[in-house]
Amino acid sequence: MNCNKATVLMSAAIDGELTGKEAEELSEHLAECPECRTEFQEAKNTKIIIRERIVRVKAPKNLVESIVRMTNVTT
Numbered sequence: 001m002n003c004n005k006a007t008v009l010m011s012a013a014i015d016g017e018l019t020g021k022e023a024e025e026l027s028e029h030l031a032e033c034p035e036c037r038t039e040f041q042e043a044k045n046t047k048i049i050i051r052e053r054i055v056r057v058k059a060p061k062n063l064v065e066s067i068v069r070m071t072n073v074t075t
């Protein structure tokens, strides 16, 4: 599993939506990835879905803008 997938699973875990297999995969990743472990701990503490923050930080600007545009269309 890579960190992006782990982050998605972390969000689901916080929402209580993980399957048993996903929870297992996530804990395996957390065991070997200190960065995600820190993120997950922080997310559990704050109940903030970190995926959105990570997308904002890492996504190219034009992607962010197109997401914003899509959001504007649907709202």
Ligand SMILES: [Zn+2]
Binding pocket: 002, 003, 006, 029, 033, 035, 036
């Ligand atoms: Zn990771």
